[in-house]
Amino acid sequence: MTAPSTAPAPSSRGGRWIEHWDPEDETFWQQTGEKVARRNLLFSVLSEHIGFSIWTVWSVMVLFMGPEYGLTPADKFVLVSMATLVGAIVRVPYTFAVAVFGGRNWTIVSASLLLVPTVAAFLVMEPGTSFTTFLVCAMLAGVGGGNFASSMTNINAFFPLRKKGWALGLNAGGGNIGVPVMQLVGLAVIGASGGPRVLLGIYIPLIVVAAVLAAMYMDNIASLKNDSGAAKEAVRAGHTWIMSFLYIGTFGSFIGYSFAFGLVLQTQFGRTPLQAAYVTFIGPLLGSLIRPVGGALADRYGGARITLWNYVAMAAATAVIVLASMRESLPLFTTAFIALFVLSGLGNGSTYKMIPGIFQNRALAMGLEGEAAAAYGRRLSGASMGLIGAVGALGGLGINLAFRQSFLSVGSGTAAFVAFLAFYGLCFVVTWAVYLRRPAGRAAAAHPATEAKPQLSYAEV
Structure with missing residues (x-):
C-alpha cells in the first residue's frame, strides 16, 4: 500500500492553480510545500521590489x-505626500485582489500597472509642466505601494505559522529594498549628468521583466478565498487597530x-542633489536589510518584546536628531537619521510577525484548538493585514506633512522631530x-480559567 501523495494538487482550471495547500502539515511541507513556497516568495519579492521603487520614485525625482x-520645498513635500497617500489607500483593495484573481494572476496585473505612472512621468518630466500634472503623476505612482499588501497576503498563505516571521520579514524587506535601490540608481544617473527621464527609462523594461517572471514561475492557491465575515470581524477587532x-x-x-x-538634507542643510543622493540611500538600504532580522528575532523572543524595546531605541535616536538639528550638526544628524532607519526596519519585521500570533491567541481564548485555532488565525490575520498595512503607510503621509508644516513654520524640521519623539x-x-503589562503569574492567579492563557501568549506573538 503506497503512502498518499503530499504534492500540491494541480487544478483543472490551468494557469498554475494549486487545489490542495496545507503548510501546517509537516510531511507536506518538507516534501513539496517548502520548495513551492520559496519559489513564490522569490518572485513575489521581485515584483514587490519594483513596486516600492516606482512608489518612491518621486523621492528621487524631486x-x-x-x-x-518653479517648485518650492513645500510643493515637493506635497508631491511625495500624495504618492504616499495613494499608496496607502490602494493597499486595501490590493489585499482582497489576491483571493479574487489568485496570487500569481494579481502579481502579473499589479506589476503591469506600474507601467502607467512610469510612462506618464516619462512623457511629462520637463520644465514648464504644471504642478497639477506633476501631482497627478505622483499620485499614479502610488499604485506601487499596493503591491506590498497583495504580496504579503499571498505569501502569508504559503507559509506555516512557525515560519511566518521569517518569510514575511524577507518578503517585506526584499520589497522595501526597492527604495534604496531606486535612490542608488538615481545617484548614478545624477552622477552621470543624466536627466529624470533616464531614471524612468531604466525601470520600464524592468517592470515588464517582473510581470513576465511572475507569469512563468508563480502559483495561485485555490483555497485562498476572500472571507467577508473575516474582514468584518477584523475591522471590529480592537487588535487590528492597535x-x-x-x-x-x-x-x-x-x-x-x-x-x-533627501528633501530635508537639501532644505535644512543646503545639500546639492548629488550631495543628498550620496547618503539618502544608506538608511533605507540598512532598514530594508534588517527587516528579516526583526522577524527572526520576533520568532525567537516574541514580537511584542522586540517591538517594545525597539520603540525605546527609536525615541533615543530621534532625541539625538533633535539635538543635532538644533546644533546644525550635519554629521550627527545624518548618523542618527540612518540609525532611525535601521530601527524602523527592525520594528517592521517584529510588528508584522505579531499579527498572526495575536489572532491565533484570540482563537485559543475562544476555546478553539489545533487546526481550528490555526485556521481562525490565518483568516483573521490575512483579513487584517491589508488594513494594517494601509493605516501604517498613512504614517508616511503624516511624516511628510509634518515636515512641510515644520519648514513653513520654523524653517527647519526640528519641530516635526519633536512630534515624532512624542x-x-x-x-x-x-x-x-x-501586550506586556501583566506578569504571567499575576494573570494566572487572577483568571486561572480564562484570561491567563491568551495573556501569557501575547508576550510571545
Missing part, C-alpha cells in the same frame, strides 16, 4: 527638479523618512500596556 521647475497604530510607528516611519530624507513614546506605552 532632487532633480531644480529652480527651473497593530495599525503600532505599524504607523515602524513602517510609517520607514516610508515617510524614505520620501523625506509619538514613539506613545507607541511604547501602548505596546507595554496591551
Whole structure:
C-alpha cells in the first residue's frame, strides 16, 4: 500500500492553480510545500521590489527638479505626500485582489500597472509642466505601494505559522529594498549628468521583466478565498487597530523618512542633489536589510518584546536628531537619521510577525484548538493585514506633512522631530500596556480559567 501523495494538487482550471495547500502539515511541507513556497516568495519579492521603487520614485525625482521647475520645498513635500497617500489607500483593495484573481494572476496585473505612472512621468518630466500634472503623476505612482499588501497576503498563505516571521520579514524587506535601490540608481544617473527621464527609462523594461517572471514561475492557491465575515470581524477587532497604530510607528516611519530624507538634507542643510543622493540611500538600504532580522528575532523572543524595546531605541535616536538639528550638526544628524532607519526596519519585521500570533491567541481564548485555532488565525490575520498595512503607510503621509508644516513654520524640521519623539513614546506605552503589562503569574492567579492563557501568549506573538 503506497503512502498518499503530499504534492500540491494541480487544478483543472490551468494557469498554475494549486487545489490542495496545507503548510501546517509537516510531511507536506518538507516534501513539496517548502520548495513551492520559496519559489513564490522569490518572485513575489521581485515584483514587490519594483513596486516600492516606482512608489518612491518621486523621492528621487524631486532632487532633480531644480529652480527651473518653479517648485518650492513645500510643493515637493506635497508631491511625495500624495504618492504616499495613494499608496496607502490602494493597499486595501490590493489585499482582497489576491483571493479574487489568485496570487500569481494579481502579481502579473499589479506589476503591469506600474507601467502607467512610469510612462506618464516619462512623457511629462520637463520644465514648464504644471504642478497639477506633476501631482497627478505622483499620485499614479502610488499604485506601487499596493503591491506590498497583495504580496504579503499571498505569501502569508504559503507559509506555516512557525515560519511566518521569517518569510514575511524577507518578503517585506526584499520589497522595501526597492527604495534604496531606486535612490542608488538615481545617484548614478545624477552622477552621470543624466536627466529624470533616464531614471524612468531604466525601470520600464524592468517592470515588464517582473510581470513576465511572475507569469512563468508563480502559483495561485485555490483555497485562498476572500472571507467577508473575516474582514468584518477584523475591522471590529480592537487588535487590528492597535497593530495599525503600532505599524504607523515602524513602517510609517520607514516610508515617510524614505520620501523625506533627501528633501530635508537639501532644505535644512543646503545639500546639492548629488550631495543628498550620496547618503539618502544608506538608511533605507540598512532598514530594508534588517527587516528579516526583526522577524527572526520576533520568532525567537516574541514580537511584542522586540517591538517594545525597539520603540525605546527609536525615541533615543530621534532625541539625538533633535539635538543635532538644533546644533546644525550635519554629521550627527545624518548618523542618527540612518540609525532611525535601521530601527524602523527592525520594528517592521517584529510588528508584522505579531499579527498572526495575536489572532491565533484570540482563537485559543475562544476555546478553539489545533487546526481550528490555526485556521481562525490565518483568516483573521490575512483579513487584517491589508488594513494594517494601509493605516501604517498613512504614517508616511503624516511624516511628510509634518515636515512641510515644520519648514513653513520654523524653517527647519526640528519641530516635526519633536512630534515624532512624542509619538514613539506613545507607541511604547501602548505596546507595554496591551501586550506586556501583566506578569504571567499575576494573570494566572487572577483568571486561572480564562484570561491567563491568551495573556501569557501575547508576550510571545
